[in-house]
Amino acid sequence: MLKDLINNGNNEQITEYINDLHAHDLAEIFIELNDDERDKLYSLLSSARLAELVSYLESDDAAEILSDFDIKKQKELFEMMEPDDAADIIGELEDDEQEELLKVLGKNSDVARLIQYDEDETGSAMTTEIIVLTTDMDVKQATKKVMKEAADVESINTLFVVDSNQQFLGVVPLIALIKAKTPCMVLDIVEQSPFVKDYDLITQSLEAINNYGIFEMPVCNENQQLLGMITLDDALDLYQEEAQEDFERLAGLPETIDRTPIKTALHRLPWLVLLLAISVPIALISSHFQDVITAVAILIIFQPLISGSAGNVATQTLAVTLKMFSTNEKGIFFSSIREILTGMINGLVIGSIAFGTTFLFASLHPSISVAPISVAFVVGASLWLTVFVAPIVAILIPTLLRIFKLDPAVASGPFISTLLDMTGLSIYFGLATLVFGGLL
16 A cells, blocks of 8 residues: 555655554565655654654665665664664675674764674663663652653663662562552662673573563673673574574575575575585485395385385474573573483384285285295384484584584584485384395
């Protein structure tokens, strides 16, 4: 509808329509507009409304749009945004653009302080726009401060209390401040509160928010001085980003969503080529066992059973392992032992079923098999061993990556599945060579 109004309506109709839209909905429509339509929309939006619109866009899209404005307009828009949103967008700009903009904004600005953090650190996601109370205030002074600063902060549900050295002491819920009656000091109604540190990993802070059920989590530095907070809506966004990132890496994808098929192909192609290169040894392994394959052709029929079952078990264990790492779950060692024992038990059950099924199949097709009991043993034992090894591999690889300070999620499904294919084939055809060696 907005496109129709821009092309066919008058300015008054367009302005009325966009003023009634939530910024999120406006951002969704904005992406579909062409350059001329966007230019017309810019002329009708106030700076405050434009800043709000840009905040709801993806960071890379917002950076691209803001690059079209002069430095003076950029400064105006960034100063109207939440500092954490502004920092995310600035992080997407080219280095020279970042440097120029940060120089204009000032090195001591909230945005400049936030952008110094790495994107996986808590400080990069916090907002510094909070209401801070001191212990020497009475509730009347505190109430006046809340009323004065309410319009300039993201939330007033939680008020943060510090001492004279800016060290965090606790929080005062807004409802507690409203209920308090003078004479009463802020110190008398302050409540203890957990907090996170600015250089903590975001995943750790998100887990703390979840565990404590806090809507506004205080963020402090190493000296417990209050720096800002992470709000629940920011936490939800971060949860989504972390979940998508882990999904992408689990699937071996650098990105799941891109703007064009060409970009998507260019991002995925290196990974696919790498996986293809890793898969070459699988063919080489099979060539080393060509004698036993030729002599006992029925083995080829059951080869996918070995690879498929191991890959399924490994993917399940990898998901559990990544969850334990991301949530810093205690007892990782015992959980790993549990996964390995589970694989051993499942392998024994699946191997037994495969043994019976293979024996029946081989007995019914004597023209393509010799010694049905031996074929069944090779398939069943190989399946059991491979399913037993699968969780060990799915735990070992991400654990080693974590020890070397690498993201365990890069031990994605395709890489582990490829490694298990090589392991499974070696076990399968190696055992077959031992069993059928006398027939070759």
